[in-house]
Ligand SMILES: [Zn+2]
């Protein structure tokens with residue numbers, strides 16, 4: 054055997070090994086009916102998203118959006134229920150064949166953000182939020198989620214006869230949190246019985262995300278997004294003249310010490326090799342004038358955790374620090390830790406995630422399904438996923454070729470969703486739904 058032939062043989066061996074490896078990694082082709090539906094409905098999904106984007110509504114105020122959704126579902130021959138958890142809409146599609154039951158969820162609310170995208174369909178809407186006039190913007194991409202699910206509903210209705218099982222469409226208000234003094238979001242949808250009337254075998258949801266490119270889908274099994282808890286502290290001293298601090302009790306100094314001491318919860322006390330923890334003070338309010346020591350100071354903030362025991366432990370430690378540091382200053386504290394029910398960890402059911410990974414990969418294409426790191430943000434999808442096995446995945450929002458790390462993030466006034474993400478989100482959600490239903494056909 055000549056050197057040359059041996060070299061050629063070695064090359065061939067390398068080439069066939071590379072081909073085999075690529076074949077092993079190549080995702081399955083997407084379902085033909087998904088490709089056809091995406092082509093047929095893409096223009097509609099884009100138009101809905103632009104319309105919803107131009108008419109954003111704050112949490113629990115999604116009246117127009119809810120009506121748009123309900124009207125569309127009616128036009129498909131479904132019988133939507135409206136006014137659930139204020140403005141929510143649900144509808145059930147029964148397939149022509151027996152099979153499993155799934156729920157597909159989209160959120161509909163916008164944020165008190167003044168849009169700076171310069172898009173032709175940019176929001177010019179203003180509203181009142183916590184007593185202040187503000188711009189309103191779909192700065193988290195829920196316009197995209199709503200439009201995608203409207204399209205997926207239309208596609209599935211078109212396949213009704215051959216469809217095994219039943220699908221509950223959930224269009225949810227107030228994912229970003231209900232206004233103060235109101236209930237809302239997934240918690241209220243569940244309280245009003247959305248999963249009692251129709252108990253799904255699995256629930257699916259998606260989110261557009263600036264940290265991925267618009268040709269990428271991101272997922273993670275197990276804990277994926279943090280539990281989020283709001284806290285409030287009122288540090289109570291005794292008001293006195295700024296020149297005579299000994300004549301009162303200074304809640305500003307006590308607050309400063311509480312804030313400093315609270316930093317040791319993460320840095321010195323929690324086992325952050327197990328799961329990450331964040332404690333953030335977001336606002337301090339106290340005092341009115343340079344030479345008056347005020348009666349009290351209010352502190353508010355957020356706690357992010359990934360483990361239920363650690364979550365409760367942080368509550369206890371922050372309470373302990375607030376109480377004892379205040380006492381050491383002669384002050385008292387009224388603590389609300391947590392200040393409300395909060396959001397639990399968004400947990401992707403492991404078996405369900407592994408089962409649906411090939412569906413996500415088929416939609417995204419080779420190399421475009423990425424494993425996400427833990428996300429410190431929170432989602433009230435977590436509440437549905439506490440009831441039944443859930444899978445929540447991300448679709449990139451940043452145009453292909455741009456650096457996602459440099460792109461304006463969700464909640465930024467410059468946040469934008471590349472319209473190709475609408476197509477990918479639609480195909481991913483439809484592929485997941487169809488694969489689950491057909492795999493579980495009874
Ligand atoms: Zn958001």
Ligand SMILES: [Zn+2]
Pocket residue numbers: 193194195228260
């Ligand atoms: Zn969001």
